Amino acid sequence: MAMTGVPAADRLHIGFFGMRNAGKSSVVNAVTEQDLSVVSDVKGTTTDPVQKTMELLPIGPVVIIDTPGFDDTGTLGDLRVRKTREILNRVDIAVLVVDASVGVTRADRQLIDVFREKEIAYVIAYNKADLIGGQEGGDSLPVSGNEFSSFTEADYEKALVRDADGHVHGEVFVSAKENDGIYFLKAVIGKLGKTTLETKGLLDGLLEPGDRFILVIPVDSSAPKERLILPQQMMLSEILSHHASAVCVQPEELPDALEKLGCTKCGEPVVFTKEKPCPVKLVITDSQAFRRVAKTVPENVPLTSFSVLMARFKGLLASAVRGVAAIEGLTDGDTVLISEGCTHHRQCDDIGTYKIPTWLKEYTGKEITIRTSSGYDFPEDLSPYRLIIHCGGCMLNEREVRFRMEQAKDRGVPITNYGITIAYMNHILERATRIFPDLHRVLEKANTPRNATTEGFKTRG
Structure with missing residues (x-):
């Protein structure tokens, strides 16, 4: 595009x-x-x-x-x-x-x-x-x-x-x-x-002219050559069209960007006040770098991910936050469906077929069976699955995403998405969704841990 x-x-x-x-x-x-x-x-x-x-x-x-x-x-x-x-x-x-x-x-x-x-x-x-x-x-x-x-x-x-x-x-x-x-x-x-067709944006309610954002965009073997992936393109386009600005960095350059923009001083967090607010409206990261970025960005600087914002854009955010708590109930032999909306070529470190399955098994300590789907090949029969982890859905229109969400709800299968899952397993879900105050009620209802630490994966006994 x-x-x-x-x-x-x-x-x-x-x-x-x-x-x-x-x-x-x-x-x-x-x-x-x-x-x-x-x-x-x-x-x-x-x-x-x-x-x-x-x-x-x-x-x-x-x-x-x-x-x-x-x-x-x-x-x-x-x-x-x-x-x-x-x-x-x-x-x-x-x-x-x-x-x-x-x-x-x-x-x-x-x-x-x-x-x-x-x-x-x-x-x-x-x-x-x-x-x-x-x-x-x-x-x-x-x-x-x-x-x-x-x-x-x-x-x-x-x-x-x-x-x-x-x-x-x-x-x-x-x-x-x-x-x-x-x-x-x-x-x-x-x-x-x-x-x-409702006209809306990824940053609705979060974006004003003059705002400054930091976009953390890893460039690794899974990144498309010489171009940005769709959510990154959409985010940049929306920021620029609203006369705001964005600083784009890889995770390695994030500390320097925070220092130059006044979020840190000599590597230490800066205290902000009403008279001297945070100079960065929001740090938005690729979900795969959530753990590393959360350790780098001070607690008083708002942080979320492209995937979390995409879940909100597609109308999936509340369901995704409710559904992610099902991870705690997974046991040996349970089957989890990981669903992609696109059909890109899979690589050895693909997020859907390798990284999330690996992290999920490490977090739960259980022998979980992983099934995958891609494109429009979403299973009609969802009864075998204890949990559905969906991608951001950037290649699917909202009606298709809503259909999948409602189908999962009708079958009694919890559904969440990549960004919410990764934030949850890194104990930063509350922080990643803090920019949406109304979601705190959902977090409590879902019995979702609210601690914002970045200890990494905590394998259950």
């Missing part, structure tokens, strides 16, 4: 669904103005979800997902339908493409029920409107126009329908073949998108 780009996880995810031969892929191609999907008169041409990251006016940065027909049959068809259902866990807006000459089928209604159950905003796009030629009256004619400014409030009022339960969805007639009504479909998606 370029520093000026928007991560896929923070883009509006728009999924196109429907029965085979409803013209779904034709609508996708018309909306994107690209040959994104293969189009054919043969049913079931789309065999796997097709995903495209792009800018889509009037919406902005989006991820477009074309899915296989929901009525696909046979063994392979069942697998495709399952993949389509998985897509529903991460879309913000669903577009249900219906053959206007056929109307809404029973299978379409089942999909609509799923949209409502999952609280997904949706638009019904009645395709092939050219075949019915307005025979259903003026309401079945596409709203034409190639300028978004040409659409009136009356057009939107007609297209946005409120059902008996109070849910609002869109209904639009289009002809992908004639490219008619496509601009209005995009405009309606944009209307729903404005109320669906």
Whole structure:
């Protein structure tokens, strides 16, 4: 990702669904103005979800997902339908493409029920409107126009329908073949998108113009060559866009940075007052360096990690703090799932497959079985697991993270994340979350140790 780009996880995810031969892929191609999907008169041409990251006016940065027909049959068809259902866990807006000459089928209604159950905003796009030629009256004619400014409030009022339960969805007639009504479909998606995607940042409530941050970024064998990982990019971009500043160092240079910025003097902590506050708003470290950094940064200088802030950004923080206490109950033979949201190449000292498993076994002193998952391959059956330790989720959108969190909650399996786990095992969880006062109540409820020492791992007897 370029520093000026928007991560896929923070883009509006728009999924196109429907029965085979409803013209779904034709609508996708018309909306994107690209040959994104293969189009054919043969049913079931789309065999796997097709995903495209792009800018889509009037919406902005989006991820477009074309899915296989929901009525696909046979063994392979069942697998495709399952993949389509998985897509529903991460879309913000669903577009249900219906053959206007056929109307809404029973299978379409089942999909609509799923949209409502999952609280997904949706638009019904009645395709092939050219075949019915307005025979259903003026309401079945596409709203034409190639300028978004040409659409009136009356057009939107007609297209946005409120059902008996109070849910609002869109209904639009289009002809992908004639490219008619496509601009209005995009405009309606944009209307729903404005109320669906919440604009927020990693440092919401923690960042003011003029603030100074220290970012501790280890450069080791697991770091990508000549670039920063996504959370680091996002953090820097947000700090700069708010007219604040950041000093980026490796752990080795941290003592010198603290000295030069006035947090320490001759290696000793400086006492701060209301008249002379701490010159650094927050030290943010890679979680892998938590133990070392916590020993270096004075107690009166706020400290947290990229992973802790990412957990908050994704809506996982409270659950992660509650869930981490389950580490104390692990026994010989228990299975822990360590889940990554991305599919990067694993190295010998990988944090998910090597470091956390090693630290966990050292901390507990138990023979624990570790299972891993990556990308979107999150297990459907969570019953074998006593604990789930998830990555920061920077490559997953918030809806996907929330789905995993709710799935774990429904199965009664505690879930936490990398940064919270590492802070907990180093006895600095209270300190790492001190910048969120409301979380202290959660810490107490979870019976989580509040000592802020950095003794390292304390193996249980």
